Amino acid sequence: MQRVAPKIQAVVEPVVVGLGYEYVGAEFGQAENGTTLRVFIDTSKGIEVDDCASVSRQLSAALDVDDVISTAYLLEVSSPGVDRPLFTEAQFAAQVGEEVRARTVTAHDGRRNYKGKLVSVADGEATIEIDGVDFSVPIDDVEQANLIAKF
Numbered sequence: 001m002q003r004v005a006p007k008i009q010a011v012v013e014p015v016v017v018g019l020g021y022e023y024v025g026a027e028f029g030q031a032e033n034g035t036t037l038r039v040f041i042d043t044s045k046g047i048e049v050d051d052c053a054s055v056s057r058q059l060s061a062a063l064d065v066d067d068v069i070s071t072a073y074l075l076e077v078s079s080p081g082v083d084r085p086l087f088t089e090a091q092f093a094a095q096v097g098e099e100v101r102a103r104t105v106t107a108h109d110g111r112r113n114y115k116g117k118l119v120s121v122a123d124g125e126a127t128i129e130i131d132g133v134d135f136s137v138p139i140d141d142v143e144q145a146n147l148i149a150k151f
Contacts, residue, residue: 025087
């Protein structure tokens with residue numbers, strides 16, 4: 001799964017926000033059950049199943065009208081959960097000090113996969129400390145990132 005294309009986000013985000021929810025982000029790609037569009041929503045009160053169902057109905061209709069996805073797909077709407085995905089610089093910045101996992105589209109410093117402590121975020125880059133070494137990761141090049149849940 002990777003971040004959605006801008007044309008899909010342009011349909012999804014206004015629907016989610018228009019219904020009164022925070023648009024956390026969305027992913028599209030091959031999942032366990034086939035091609036999937038996964039949309040993450042949130043509110044200050046949390047998300048319940050009825051919230052997901054309501055957003056799913058509205059998104060389904062909007063996506064059918066705009067026809068931005070040409071193949072068959074499954075639509076999933078959920079809360080971000082404890083392993084919250086990170087899509088934007090602001091979302092990364094809110095998690096400084098936490099353990100994160102990130103995968104980039106292209107290799108940086110010889111690597112695409114990062115798992116460590118998020119130590120800073122500035123100027124479109126996240127700095128992740130791995131075994132005492134800081135790696136600078138361009139947020140625009142992140143394919144997928146999330147918090148590592150602590151139990």
